[in-house]
Amino acid sequence: MGPDLTWYLAVAAFLFAIGALGVMLRRSPLIVLLSLEIMLNGANLALITFSRHHAELDGQIFALAVMAVAASEVVVGLGLIVAVHRRKLDLDVDKLSTLRG
Amino acid sequence: MGNVVVWAVWIVAAFACLGSATAVVSFANPYYSALSLIGNLGSLAVLYLLLSAEFVAAAQVLVYAGAVMVMFLFVIAYLGRHVDTPWAGGPSWQALGAVAAAGALMVEIVVVIGLKASGRLSDAPDITAAFGSPRAIGELFLTDHLLAFEITSIVLLAAAVGGVVLGSHARGDEPTTPGSTLLQEEVPPLR
Numbered sequence: 001m002g003p004d005l006t007w008y009l010a011v012a013a014f015l016f017a018i019g020a021l022g023v024m025l026r027r028s029p030l031i032v033l034l035s036l037e038i039m040l041n042g043a044n045l046a047l048i049t050f051s052r053h054h055a056e057l058d059g060q061i062f063a064l065a066v067m068a069v070a071a072s073e074v075v076v077g078l079g080l081i082v083a084v085h086r087r088k089l090d091l092d093v094d095k096l097s098t099l100r101g
Numbered sequence: 102m103g104n105v106v107v108w109a110v111w112i113v114a115a116f117a118c119l120g121s122a123t124a125v126v127s128f129a130n131p132y133y134s135a136l137s138l139i140g141n142l143g144s145l146a147v148l149y150l151l152l153s154a155e156f157v158a159a160a161q162v163l164v165y166a167g168a169v170m171v172m173f174l175f176v177i178a179y180l181g182r183h184v185d186t187p188w189a190g191g192p193s194w195q196a197l198g199a200v201a202a203a204g205a206l207m208v209e210i211v212v213v214i215g216l217k218a219s220g221r222l223s224d225a226p227d228i229t230a231a232f233g234s235p236r237a238i239g240e241l242f243l244t245d246h247l248l249a250f251e252i253t254s255i256v257l258l259a260a261a262v263g264g265v266v267l268g269s270h271a272r273g274d275e276p277t278t279p280g281s282t283l284l285q286e287e288v289p290p291l292r
Contacts (some may be wrong), residue, residue, distance in 0.1 A: 001152060002107030005225055009214050011115045015122055024199035025126045028175060030131040034138050037165075038122050041145055044157075051286070055226040057237055060157050061246050064238070067164055067252045072260030074169050078176045079267030080274035083179050093194035 015042030027092045029084070033077045038061040038072045110150055117144040135173045142166045154233045 015038055022035025045064045051059025058097060117140060124137040142165045149158035231237050242250045 002104065003281070005219075006214070007111070008148065008152065008210070009117070009218075011118060011209040013207050014119055016210065018119070018126055019205045020206055021203040024124065024202065025196055028131055030173075030180075031125070031128075032133050034125050034131070034173070034267060037138060037169075038125060038141065038280075041142065045145060045148060048149055048152050048154045048157060051154070051230075052225055054193050055228050055232065057233065057241050058246075060154050060233060060238060061249065062240055062258060063154075063157055064160060064242075065249055065253055067160060071164060071169055072256050073169045073262040074172065075260045076267065078172060079264045082176060082179070083267050091180070093155050 003054050005049050009046055012042045012045040012049065015039070015045065027094055029077070029081050029091055029093050031098075032093060033074065033081075035072070036077075037070060040066060107151065110147065114147040114151070116143045117141075118148065131175070131177050135170060135177060138173075139166050139170050142170070152233075153228060156233055156238045159235075160262045 018033045019039030019042060023032050026032055044066055047059045047063045052058060114146045121141040125141065128134045142161060146158040146161045149161060263287040
């Protein structure tokens with residue numbers, strides 16, 4: 001038997017915190033999206049760890065659904081970034097503070 | 102013996118995971134950030150394998166490290182060079198607040214897990230070889246979780262339509278900043 005499941009949860013908590021840090025600190029919307037992926041993956045790791053803990057597959061199903069939602073979120077987010085870029089606006093989340101183009 | 106190997110694999114994967122996540126947040130160039138996110142997703146797939154989630158690990162590599170990251174790299178290449186200096190201007194109140202909030206979030210998660218599950222997580226129950234196999238996952242998706250499966254397909258369809266709408270040239274091509282008529286020539290409006 002390898003490491004305790006607690007260690008996996010510690011990695012998940014660290015991943016979530018690092019991702020949150022990236023979302024709050026960085027100004028480039030691309031890196032904000034990448035950090036969001038890190039947060040989602042931290043949550044996924046926790047889901048799969050608890051799925052192993054309870055010996056039930058429902059957590060893995062949930063993790064797969066999260067992956068599908070994350071993929072859709074990336075499509076829409078990248079589409080928004082490309083639309084912002086095409087309007088010759090700065091790619092800076094601090095400057096994109098109004099909803100008007 | 103097998104114990105030591107599992108520990109060694111876990112340590113390598115966990116530290117690669119956390120290190121590449123830190124690299125994603127701290128690189129100035131988004132291209133390098135995206136490349137390190139691929140390493141992060143790969144080492145997470147190794148952790149999933151250690152938790153006997155084989156199908157999720159395979160889907161992680163195919164969907165995330167494959168499809169999603171290729172799209173990311175294409176968009177970054179399309180946008181060109183947009184270097185974002187990560188820690189410019191020294192520690193502002195915003196950066197300090199962000200570090201404090203992220204630290205508080207992590208402490209909160211660790212404390213809740215420690216209170217709720219201390220000691221009980223050390224003995225994982227025995228599982229059969231079928232746990233996490235594509236057959237078991239597929240059966241669950243088509244019986245107990247059929248609604249989630251169908252809703253996922255609608256979500257993906259909506260995202261595909263939204264991506265096409267957001268990415269199309271049909272409207273909103275005029276620049277809002279003056280003096281960029283030269284740049285405007287790059288994107289001729291569709292007629």
